[in-house]
Amino acid sequence: METCKFFVKFWGVRGSIPTPGPETVKYGGNTSCVEVRCGKQLIILDSGSGIRKLGIELEKAMPVYATILLSHFHWDHIQGFPFFKPGFQPNNVFHIYAARKLNTTLKRLMQGQMMYPNFPVSLEAMGAKMDFKELSPGENTVSMEEVEIKTAACNHPDEALAFKISYRGASVVYATDTEHYNYIDPSLLQLSKGADCLIYDAAYTTEEYYGKIGNSRIGWGHSTWEEGVKLAKAANVGKLVLFHHAPEHDDALVAEIEQKASEALPGTIAAYEGLEIFL
Numbered sequence: 187m188e189t190c191k192f193f194v195k196f197w198g199v200r201g202s203i204p205t206p207g208p209e210t211v212k213y214g215g216n217t218s219c220v221e222v223r224c225g226k227q228l229i230i231l232d233s234g235s236g237i238r239k240l241g242i243e244l245e246k247a248m249p250v251y252a253t254i255l256l257s258h259f260h261w262d263h264i265q266g267f268p269f270f271k272p273g274f275q276p277n278n279v280f281h282i283y284a285a286r287k288l289n290t291t292l293k294r295l296m297q298g299q300m301m302y303p304n305f306p307v308s309l310e311a312m313g314a315k316m317d318f319k320e321l322s323p324g325e326n327t328v329s330m331e332e333v334e335i336k337t338a339a340c341n342h343p344d345e346a347l348a349f350k351i352s353y354r355g356a357s358v359v360y361a362t363d364t365e366h367y368n369y370i371d372p373s374l375l376q377l378s379k380g381a382d383c384l385i386y387d388a389a390y391t392t393e394e395y396y397g398k399i400g401n402s403r404i405g406w407g408h409s410t411w412e413e414g415v416k417l418a419k420a421a422n423v424g425k426l427v428l429f430h431h432a433p434e435h436d437d438a439l440v441a442e443i444e445q446k447a448s449e450a451l452p453g454t455i456a457a458y459e460g461l462e463i464f465l
């Protein structure tokens with residue numbers, strides 16, 4: 187039955203900056219954006235450059251009523267928003283959620299990237315109905331009909347939010363822009379327990395992370411596929427999806443990482459643009 191469907195579709199899987207070009211055609215070069223459908227409910231995780239194409243798709247069935255969950259405000263997670271066409275249609279409604287930040291509001295943070303002289307169109311000029319709601323990691327639960335959304339804090343500069351979306355007994359966790367500790371992150375473990383799918387920040391290889399290739403990435407706020415496997419195993423997750431591929435990782439390297447990760451934890455895949463996972 188169409189309305190019972192629970193699926194995840196990837197529109198942007200890259201971290202830090204869009205990386206178009208012949209070396210990224212297989213996995214894609216757009217930054218973070220994931221569509222989640224829970225029956226009739228539409229949830230959008232992050233608004234990196236991938237949201238532009240999602241917007242074109244959504245225009246085919248207007249009006250759009252959606253919940254947008256922002257992990258944080260680094261450019262690669264918000265830069266597509268000014269190019270999200272459904273945001274310019276007055277009949278569309280968006281409920282936008284993100285973590286509360288000190289001395290500012292979520293709305294102001296979204297206005298910021300569109301302010302003169304950085305962008306020619308203001309957030310207000312977009313025209314769709316938007317409301318902004320601030321969350322405290324681990325504290326709030328968002329409920330909409332049969333959908334429940336929980337959060338946890340990620341270990342990232344200025345913190346990011348991880349989300350767990352549950353619907354009719356199944357669940358998906360989106361935990362990107364997070365750096366592992368030398369123990370399994372207790373809040374991500376708690377959030378991910380028993381999830382059917384875990385989308386996890388696998389930006390670096392372990393060699394890159396420790397600076398055996400280039401600079402050490404310790405403290406940069408990202409993780410590795412090995413740490414994703416550890417978390418997925420500890421949380422007894424159904425499927426691990428590697429996400430937020432580093433801009434310098436070409437298709438060959440992402441494929442190599444995917445191969446190694448799937449040997450360590452069968453069924454693990456690297457996210458690519460257009461990937462759909464049915465839960």
Ligand SMILES: [Zn+2]
Nearest residue numbers: 201202262363
């Ligand atoms: Zn990022």
Ligand SMILES: [Zn+2]
Nearest residue numbers: 258260342363
């Ligand atoms: Zn970030």
